[in-house]
Amino acid sequence: MRFRDWWIWFAAAACVWPPVWAMKPGEAAPDLALRDRSGTEVRLSAYRQKKHVLLLTQAPAAAVLDDTCRRLAALDAVVLFLAGDTEANRKFLEGAPSATALIDSGGVVRRVLPGLVLTGPDLAGFVGRWQSGKAVFKAACARCHGEEGDLHICEDVKPLEGIGKRLTPVQIRERLRIGEVNDREVLIRGQIFNRQEVEEVIVYVASL
Ligand code: HEC
Known part of the structure; x- marks a missing residue:
């Protein structure tokens, strides 16, 4: 393949696979079914006008999760996870096996960090x-x-x-x-x- 053709392929692929996520900063987040720290299913909209939400694609280990939740409580934010058990969530996870997103209490996506699930002081710093x-x-x-x-x-x-x-x-x-x-x-x-x-x-x- 000539170099020029490779770039055409690359550009086309970038359109088909948007850089990682269906969530874009500045846009309203879809009302996904998520899990809270105890594993209970919650809708994202349940936090509207209440808390900022840190959406992680994977749940960290219990001890890390406890520490993370403590730090975020001080920042008026909660951690929720995307479980792969609904069609919509599976689609998300296919696009982004790991990511961190900040959704403000108005339900708008504010920051998306593709490729990283932040926890503990790193996540608190990201929100802070x-x-x-x-x-x-x-x-x-x-x-x-x-x-x-x-x-x-x-x-x-x-x-x-x-x-x-x-x-x-x-x-x-x-x-x-x-x-x-x-x-x-x-x-x-x-x-x-x-x-x-x-x-x-x-x-x-x-x-x-
Ligand atoms: C006294 C009014 C005033 C205050 C206070 C002010 N801005 Fe602005 N800002 C303007 C005006 C007028 C413009 C557009 C013309 C210019 O650049 O002077 C502007 C332009 C901008 C732009 C460029 C927008 C673009 O699309 O090009 C940014 C970014 C910005 N401001 C951010 C800030 C931030 C951050 C603060 C606070 C630290 C701030 N401004 C405080 C009046 C203000």
Whole structure:
């Protein structure tokens, strides 16, 4: 096969096998039948307006699960698993044998981590960065962009909603108009932020 043909094959395959999952950030999550930590079947919608959900494709070992649940309770989030016993779930698992997804309490998929089932401190860190970013956004950005990033601020600028689908985190950072202050702090639109807050707000903005 010539090199050029190989690329055509590759492009076609990428369309047939979407990069890993049927869940896309920014879209409503389907109301799957899942299992909670005790193995009881629950619908994803049962957590709507109550908790953020961390959806894992596999249940970790009991001790790891206990530790993970403790950490997430502090973050107002629960862990649920995808069991392979319904047709819809089997389809999901075929596409992504391992993945972690964060679905917010509004039922919207916010972050998807293909290829990895995070647990313990790693999972808490994954949720924690998004939540810290949300807090920074609410405090510093929402007055112009809207709490959900849905305000139209200028004629020629799209709302931030869905920005993660059109821009990479690096491109989002470039558009923040960051001014250097010192090695710990930066300036965005007249306000001082520490560098960690900037990283966190980028994680959050990418999930809007
Ligand atoms: C005082 C109002 C104001 C505040 C506060 C503000 N922005 Fe903006 N933002 C704007 C305006 C106006 C634009 C579009 C024009 C421009 O870039 O100046 C913009 C553009 C952006 C863009 C680029 C959008 C695109 O599609 O190109 C991003 C990303 C962004 N802002 C993120 C943030 C974040 C994150 C914060 C909080 C740390 C923030 N903004 C705070 C007014 C604001």
